[in-house]
Amino acid sequence: MSDVTMRVWRGDANGGQFEDYTVTQQEGEVVLDVIHRIQATDAPDLACRWNCKAGKCGSCAAEINGKPRLMCMTRMDQLPEGPVTITPMKTFPIIRDLVTDVSFNYAQAEKVPALLPPPMPADGYRMFQQDVERGQEFRKCIECFMCQDVCHVIRDHEDNKQYYAGPRFFIRYAELEMHPLDTNDRRDLIREEMGLGYCNITKCCTEVCPEHIKITDNAIIPLKERVVDAQYDPVAWLGRKIRRKTKRSAEEAAVQPAP
């Protein structure tokens, strides 16, 4: 057991400052345990979100020593010596202390055109194991929104929130675009309105993902390549013409109804 200084951001939309709390760190504790002890002893009004304490709900995402991490999965004994800095996620507006308003993400979720399967065949839909496995990785997402938080496209450029869905939703788009039963074509939508071109693949989303989803390699870059197929590749364009395949415009894709 040793004493540790927790430097926690306290404040709301009207402003804030760091406050230091010196607490005793016990063996095996995670940052969230120490935050709870501060609530129980020094600052009962300290606001933070938490739920499962098992790294599966994504509620307790914050920035620990400047990096987005889940407080419940960050062991105190793995942090370097010295004060531990804890701040709310920078990309989203603050509500209070460590709690932010992440509704930007819910707005982006609403914009995702749903899966649009073909009419049901007489013997029903069939999915093969290799196609099921492909999207499995993307469904591990716990929506902690740390990938959105660390993405510099919106972290450092607030205006881009109007044009950019963010890594969490590129995973969703990738999952749908790789779904064998989906007939929607979202490629123009992803390029024109979801801002895939803003991503410069610096892989920070992959670095912070607590579920270790290869966001950049398995979702964003495959989406970029699909956009190249649809928009920038004359050979692919010729192939579509010969096979008389058409793609949906961004507008058409955006209004596809859920089945």
Add this chain to the structure above:
Amino acid sequence: MTAVGSSTKVVLGGTRGGPDVATLRQDRWWVQPVVTVSILTAFVIYSTWAAFQNKNYYVGFDRDLISPFYSPCLATSCEAGASNSGFLIHTPGWFSPALLILIFPLGFRLTCYYYRRSYYRAFWWSPPACAVSDAHASYSGETKFPLIMQNLHRYFFYAGLVFNVLLTYDAIRAFRQPGLGFGVTVGTLVLVTNATLLWLYSLSCHACRHLCGGQVRSFAQHPWRHKFWKFVTPLNAKHMNFAWASLVFVALTDVYIRLVASGAITDYKLF
């Protein structure tokens, strides 16, 4: 303050929490950009110098070794024996043949997804590291010229494959020792290693993975493409390693051949 278009009310420009500083990171996040800048700058300086040298890129006496910076040698100014192609572009004697071809491997690496990550971070500081502020006030990513041209990566990939075939041919030629017959020298191993690393770099490329099978919606309906995709996917996971290894080794290959061609060292025969 602008509302994002959806039924969920979102306000842009809300007050953010935390101090207004570039980063609160306490680790040595700057090490990676410094290493990247050092290696890439050294490579650019060396390769530019080598491309303008226009000499010591071919060993034709007792050996058949050509530098990857000068292969295929397509200029009339090529050293005797360096070109195996019937197609030669007329150039003045002072013109370096490397200048005709280097745009293709350069373009392949410049538009490569891994190198983009590296140089956007290290040179452009956009961002220099995760959770460290972008150095630029505004940002449009790869949506406008010139960066929208990054979408041409797959064409450079195709060109890269052609170069790999030619450099593999060079490696096979390196087993031939004019006047002495067949043999293996250090130079042979250098060219074989160089060609192998370039193949690994190309096959692990994200565009290659997409073209092999990543672009299909259903693997079940395209079993052969699924097999190709499964073959290149583990390579793709090592793309960073192959990118650095092939970059460094292509420069070392040029150094070795340059030293042999200038007479500074002898290409040792192994068997």
